[in-house]
Amino acid sequence: MKTKNIFKIAALAALFATATACVDNNDYSIPDTKVQEPAIKVTNTIQSIKSAYTGSGIVDFNKVSNGGDMVIEGYVVSSDEAGNFYKVLNIQDKPVNPTAAIQIAVDGFDLYNFYEVGRKVIVKLNGLGMHDNNGVLEIGVINGTDVQRITSTEYKKHIFRSTEVAEVKPVELASINDIKDTHIGMLIQLKDMQTVDKDQTYANINNTFSVNRMFKSCADDATIIMRNSGFADFKGQSISNNKGTVTAVVGKYRSDLQLFIRDTKDVNLTENRCDPLFEENFSANNFNQWTMQDVTGAQSWEIVNFGNPKPSAKISGFSSGAKENEDWMITKAIDLTGITGAILTFDSVKRYSGPDIEVYFSTNYNGGNPNDAANTWTKLNPTLDTNTGSWTSWTGSGNVDVSAAAGGKLYVAFKYVSTTSGAATFEIDNVKVAAK
Known part of the structure; x- marks a missing residue:
């Protein structure tokens, strides 16, 4: 009899193990x-309760509910497993294509064991409040005129786990x-991201202070803070110098949007950096990166x-009247060895009437008179400023393809011409050549 019972128990255990092995909580x-x-x-909905915040003070959900129940649901996107999130849960209204998110302040540790990423939770708001925590709308328990973390003995009475893990x-x-x-509180992913400064660790190795690491987008050079805790398990790990994708929960501190990663798996930097092969904003107040050739005229x-922002390179053939000029501003050789494609960008502004500036590139400029027969120039077709009545109508060139020079040397030239009947003023700024 006892032997039969042992076999039954063993069979049930094996069946349970098989059944649970088939469940993937990431599905x-x-x-x-x-x-x-x-x-x-x-x-x-999360959005409806966020709309109750009027811009100052706190929202008391007991008063908002008028005696009824107030309950929201959402999916957990944050995790404190690696130590980079501290006593908060971030939830969003849908696991895919969310429209709203909120932060919940919880006085608890190792929340990931109970509220893992993807876990659907139901939150009873009665007895809680909401405030703006330095730019982030946050739910917690009301204490006088403040909202604080839900205590360790109370948060499970407000935040309930659903059976669903998405x-x-x-x-x-x-x-x-x-x-x-x-997007604050949501999980986002940014592509073509890299650190502004190379050879950094996620946080300081020798202390527990949180740090800001600046990342930039290769698409438009915009920058953002990645905020990393000095208690994070990965604080001493090096951030790759490459570019790639960053997955993070969006946060904010006052006016600064920030990124918070769950762990280093959220950072996938495996591609070559997008650092410019050539960059000039004239802030050094010299033409050290250029060869200047005055072919005709005194100007x-x-x-x-001035500039966009200041300073900038300027040329004008006007001096007590329009003068005849031909002046070239040519980059020193830009090395495109190993580069398969490259893009030129710059800003321009034009004032007064006269011929437009012309932009060329060469692979064999010899450093002398650009009109020498030995030099081969290919004319480019960038977008130029056409508002001759304004000094502030700075215009981006658009992405100008110079991939024909890939694998060798590239020279970019700005050719200015004026005549006795027309001498426009041109300014050039933010010249950049970057790999495609």
């Missing part, structure tokens, strides 16, 4: 058989400039305290 909408679905009716897919954004306040390129 979308997989129920957790260890959790019972709470019998709580959801009454509000696969959360980050919102994909092309650039840092695409991040809006509506020359100069650096002036």
